[in-house]
Amino acid sequence: MSVSVSISHAFERFAVEAAFEVREGGVTALFGPSGAGKTSIVNAIAGLLRPRKGQIAISGKPVLDTDAGLFVPPHARRVGYVFQDARLFPHMSVEDNLRFGWRRAPVRATAQDVDHLIGLLGLEALLGRKPSGLSGGEKGRVALGRALLSSPELLLLDEPLAALDAARKAEILPYLERLRDEARIPMLYVSHSLDEVTRLADTVILLKDGRIAARGSVFDLLGDLEFSAASGAPAYGAALDVTVSCQRVEDDLTVLAFAGGELVVGRLDRPIGTRLRVRVRAEDVMLAREEPRAISANNVLRTDVSAVHEGPGAQADVQLDCGGTKLVARITRASVARLALVPGVPVFAIVKSVTVDPRILPAPED
Amino acid sequence: MLSPAESEALLLSLRVSLVAIVWAFPFALAVALLLAHRNFPGKTLVEGVLTLPLVLPPVVMGYLLLLAFGTRGPLGAWLLHTLGIRFAFSWTGAALASGIITFPFQLRAIRLALEAIDRGLGDAAATLGARPLDRFVNITLPLALPGIVAGAITAFAASLGEFGAIITFVSNIPGETRTLPLAIYSALQAPGGEMVAARLSALSIVLALIGVGLAELAQRRARAMLGP
Numbered sequence: 043m044s045v046s047v048s049i050s051h052a053f054e055r056f057a058v059e060a061a062f063e064v065r066e067g068g069v070t071a072l073f074g075p076s077g078a079g080k081t082s083i084v085n086a087i088a089g090l091l092r093p094r095k096g097q098i099a100i101s102g103k104p105v106l107d108t109d110a111g112l113f114v115p116p117h118a119r120r121v122g123y124v125f126q127d128a129r130l131f132p133h134m135s136v137e138d139n140l141r142f143g144w145r146r147a148p149v150r151a152t153a154q155d156v157d158h159l160i161g162l163l164g165l166e167a168l169l170g171r172k173p174s175g176l177s178g179g180e181k182g183r184v185a186l187g188r189a190l191l192s193s194p195e196l197l198l199l200d201e202p203l204a205a206l207d208a209a210r211k212a213e214i215l216p217y218l219e220r221l222r223d224e225a226r227i228p229m230l231y232v233s234h235s236l237d238e239v240t241r242l243a244d245t246v247i248l249l250k251d252g253r254i255a256a257r258g259s260v261f262d263l264l265g266d267l268e269f270s271a272a273s274g275a276p277a278y279g280a281a282l283d284v285t286v287s288c289q290r291v292e293d294d295l296t297v298l299a300f301a302g303g304e305l306v307v308g309r310l311d312r313p314i315g316t317r318l319r320v321r322v323r324a325e326d327v328m329l330a331r332e333e334p335r336a337i338s339a340n341n342v343l344r345t346d347v348s349a350v351h352e353g354p355g356a357q358a359d360v361q362l363d364c365g366g367t368k369l370v371a372r373i374t375r376a377s378v379a380r381l382a383l384v385p386g387v388p389v390f391a392i393v394k395s396v397t398v399d400p401r402i403l404p405a406p407e408d
Numbered sequence: 409m410l411s412p413a414e415s416e417a418l419l420l421s422l423r424v425s426l427v428a429i430v431w432a433f434p435f436a437l438a439v440a441l442l443l444a445h446r447n448f449p450g451k452t453l454v455e456g457v458l459t460l461p462l463v464l465p466p467v468v469m470g471y472l473l474l475l476a477f478g479t480r481g482p483l484g485a486w487l488l489h490t491l492g493i494r495f496a497f498s499w500t501g502a503a504l505a506s507g508i509i510t511f512p513f514q515l516r517a518i519r520l521a522l523e524a525i526d527r528g529l530g531d532a533a534a535t536l537g538a539r540p541l542d543r544f545v546n547i548t549l550p551l552a553l554p555g556i557v558a559g560a561i562t563a564f565a566a567s568l569g570e571f572g573a574i575i576t577f578v579s580n581i582p583g584e585t586r587t588l589p590l591a592i593y594s595a596l597q598a599p600g601g602e603m604v605a606a607r608l609s610a611l612s613i614v615l616a617l618i619g620v621g622l623a624e625l626a627q628r629r630a631r632a633m634l635g636p
Binding site for chain 1 (some may be wrong): 542
């Protein structure tokens with residue numbers, strides 16, 4: 043299953059001009075600041091917005107082709123849509139909401155699949171309730187279940203967490219991760235939160251002023267200076283695709299292996315071999331030209347400088363290549379000059395174990 | 409308890425009002441849908457014309473109806489000859505007049521109910537595979553139902569009190585067009601009719617109270633429908 047999109051649409055204040063493809067499986071994040079045209083694109087894919095010009099195909103079937111005068115209405119597109127504001131039907135119980143799309147699906151999920159999904163989303167206790175009695179997080183989960191039970195060929199999620207507070211986000215994110223790992227439906231996830239993108243996405247499309255500014259794997263992009271410059275994301279760091287390789291029980295530490303080295307972090311209760319995502323913030327990486335000895339930090343990684351971005355102010359970002367894995371260090375411009383850091387220079391990156399983002403995230407099973 | 413003439417007036421009033429609400433409803437729903445969901449040139453003018461029955465003197469309304477639907481009026485003559493429907497001096501004429509005069513009550517209530525529905529719900533239903541008619545029947549109508557019922561009850565209650573248009577259009581014929589207000593008026597015209605007028609007035613008050621109670625009940629039902 044895949045989606046190919048190519049649209050151009052002029053709004054009153056701005057225009058959207060984008061072409062991309064979402065391939066089978068996994069989560070593609072449509073990332074960018076508010077007003078970048080993210081929602082317009084997903085609305086066009088769902089058929090809720092009719093672009094002036096463009097072609098959209100879902101699983102190879104064209105649903106929009108303005109040259110040929112083709113417009114498949116939303117009810118015939120088989121696209122699941124999870125809206126930011128949930129949009130549950132207020133006059134129906136949770137169960138009737140969940141079954142709304144299921145009843146109308148050309149191919150219905152089996153009773154077992156329905157029960158499994160209800161369990162996966164933790165909705166058993168809510169089935170008889172009305173939406174007005176649900177918390178924001180519960181509404182989000184029902185909306186997710188409702189969309190999935192319509193057996194869509196593609197799931198669109200338009201900032202499903204944006205309206206929720208931190209506690210509710212933390213409640214829903216694990217469900218989204220489980221869905222990504224289990225449901226095998228390609229998802230297009232709209233977000234302006236780098237945190238969510240880092241946790242969920244495999245591929246990131248950066249949208250800026252209605253155009254695609256960058257695209258690539260989440261690991262490549264997050265450690266990429268061009269991406270962070272373009273996204274204007276305030277605090278960023280590299281995301282690392284790691285595997286639990288060793289538990290140092292006596293020290294309460296866990297060793298994580300990645301392409302290019304190892305990272306020692308505080309103890310993580312995960313079996314050896316578990317794939318995870320960790321985030322190493324740029325501010326937490328220190329650089330040294332010579333291998334430091336007698337240092338408290340547990341992680342001293344051999345890297346090469348691959349790019350340097352100076353400014354604004356005293357800051358400079360240094361992009362590092364650690365055996366194929368990207369890292370970023372945020373240091374001062376003065377330090378860049380003192381250490382003579384230019385692309386190609388070998389340098390040691392020092393990362394304190396305690397600074398590695400404790401929100402360790404499961405990576406998708408391949 | 410009630411004399412035959414009194415209960416005749418009561419039953420006639422109920423029948424006229426019920427028929428008035430029922431025939432006007434589909435028109436009110438259609439126009440409300442149009443006004444709530446569509447913009448078109450001259451919309452403000454249409455809205456103005458549709459509230460006219462509310463502000464025009466009922467006697468004027470009755471006179472206009474007489475011109476149009478009287479047996480020699482263009483619409484009246486056509487209806488009589490093609491469909492055999494006669495409005496002049498008939499209770500159906502009273503129902504026609506009541507329906508037109510209370511039309512704005514129904515229209516306004518339905519329109520407000522439709523406009524209060526989050527349009528996003530229809531979009532959500534569409535992405536879940538619901539066609540336009542399916543969305544109307546299963547999302548729009550149930551959510552607008554409290555407003556529809558409230559509008560119908562208000563219109564019914566208002567219709568029970570219609571006087572000027574009925575007496576002008578279809579006259580004051582006992583058993584045919586003499587509804588409660590006309591019966592009260594006639595009683596007061598007759599010598600010694602004060603007692604009858606008082607009893608019929610009390611009856612009207614009771615009916616009005618029942619109407620208010622039903623409207624309140626409908627609102628509670630609606631809240632319960634959307635409640636937890």
